[in-house]
Amino acid sequence: MIRHRNRALQLCRSFAKRATQTFVVGVAGALMVLGNPTAAHAEFEPTPVYNDPPGMFTEATITGTGAGSTVTGSVAPTDFNPLAGYPATIPAGSTPHDPAFAGTITIQDRLTGHSGLTYCIDLNTSTEVGVNYELGEWSETHVPNLGYVEYILQHYYPTTDEPSSVSVSQRAAAVQAAIWFLTDRYVLDTASPIRSLTAAIVADTLANGPSAEPERPELSVTPSELAAPSTGEIVGPFTVNSDGPATIRVTGIEVYTDPEGINQLHDGDVVEPGTRLWARSVSDTEPQGFVLERTATVLEGTVLLYDGSNPGLDDAQKLILARETELVVRAGAVLERFAAGGVQITKRILGGGAGHQGEITIDVLCHDPNTGQEQHHTVTIPAGATAGDHNRTIGGIPAGSTCTITEPTGGDNDQVAQVGSPVIEPATVTIVADETQHATVTDTFEQSAGDVEVDKTIKGPGAGKQGEVVIRLDCDVPGGTFDRRFVIEAGTGADTYRQPVVSGVPAGTHCTVAESTTGENKKVRLAEMTITPRSITVQAGVTSRVSVTDKYVKRRCGHGSGHKPGGAGNKPGGMGGSAHWPGGHLADTGASLPTGRLAASSLALVLAGAVTVAVAGHAGRRRPRI
Known part of the structure; x- marks a missing residue:
């Protein structure tokens, strides 16, 4: 009050x-x-x-x-x-x-x-x-x-x-x-x-006597006054304290129930206790503000004080209510409109690293020489903002203020590096009523890069007998610029083999390593494979290494059987007999043959031998005696 x-x-x-x-x-x-x-x-x-x-x-x-x-x-x-x-x-x-x-x-x-x-x-x-x-x-x-x-x-x-x-x-x-x-x-x-x-x-x-002070109807707005720029920026919040709903009356301003200025209130709208309000000046009306009103019973003993609204009258007698009565109680807020302007900050992002930089902050510090007051504004450009211009406008700055623009946080990170210092043109502006000044802050970024190296280790009792091994490096750079296919030739012996280093991979790139061809064949099988780590994120100035280790073991031979020429049995010179191959397969020195073909071959050899013996005997019988 x-x-x-x-x-x-x-x-x-x-x-x-x-x-x-x-x-x-x-x-x-x-x-x-x-x-x-x-x-x-x-x-x-x-x-x-x-x-x-x-x-x-x-x-x-x-x-x-x-x-x-x-x-x-x-x-x-x-x-x-x-x-x-x-x-x-x-x-x-x-x-x-x-x-x-x-x-x-x-x-x-x-x-x-x-x-x-x-x-x-x-x-x-x-x-x-x-x-x-x-x-x-x-x-x-x-x-x-x-x-x-x-x-x-x-x-x-x-x-x-x-x-x-x-x-x-x-x-x-x-x-x-x-x-x-x-x-x-x-x-x-x-x-x-x-x-x-x-x-x-x-x-x-x-x-x-005495008696206690009577309770007054509760209706107040905090704060009861607030400066508001002529440029129409929303100010607030104002908090309503009341013991009942009130209706609103507006003079020269707009009032909202949200800071974004979406839900506007109009004369006669009901405002509930605890409501928070925001407002902006939309005219030159004086005084301007909003008033909440509600009819309430006011008790005897409540004092009435001059409200200062009679021009030319500085003071007036104090009064006290003689008996209980109904009055309309009022409370609200006055907006103190002041001449204001604004400044538009254009953030320009350039360079091959544009779009990979971190968050950028720009400070705008304004000093009003008329009041000595300062305003501090911060413009934030989110991380990853694309190359080009990004505009932000700051309004509600008192006319005549001098604003200094700086960039305390430039967006450097592990993916990009800023080239030189930011270029701010102009670095200082003077605010003019109902106008918008302009300033450009330019940053140029280079893409930071790192390297990727893959090493292949071959070990185990089967090492050297494996087939061809293919390792794939896949990186999430468009166009597959840094994707690679590393081939380890068949029969490569046990050892560790470093593959060609992939250089200049943009920092922050995500790469994965997989073995698309493992080298298993009929001689060896892959007993164990490890890839450490399976994925990496490339860091600036760092060589990221991935180790691929394969352990090979010989395949076990199977157990098979066969018959010697001349038929079954184990008699000397007989046709029967058997051969056993570990694991049921042929030895490593020969190729595998199907069982049918093996039997046919054995039979052919036996028959050929028989014919040879027969011919030799016949020839012996016909040899003339000496």
């Missing part, structure tokens, strides 16, 4: 020195003026009457006076203690003061017509018809003894008919005089017709 009143005063003073005021003569009961005790105290004057519209947060406006009358008396000296009791006579050193009116003052909410009655708690400050007020806290008034005043309001007119033995005007005057006694040390003359009534009210109050 204090911020709203101070802001309203500032706005009033920034407009015309004094708004148009209508001076009305002869409006009976339409004005109460309470002056300085050393000047004209509370003289009743019908003029001036303020016809200013209510402020953004005005909750009540003085419309006139209610029941009451003129009183006479004096203000006791500052060392007088009202809590000691009502004096029998005017205390020595008192200053005479005869208010032209003592009684109730009428108030009304001009927007809704809700009205109420108040008393004055500030004898030495003027107020007038048309002065605008808002609800406040006791602590804001700096008025003493309000707990005792609260007791009076709970037990006397207009909450009750007490003191009931006199007219309504005298009741109101007696109650007001009792309040002034506690707040301003005001003592009635001994001849005053209401002196005994006032003294009795004070005695009852001192004996049974």
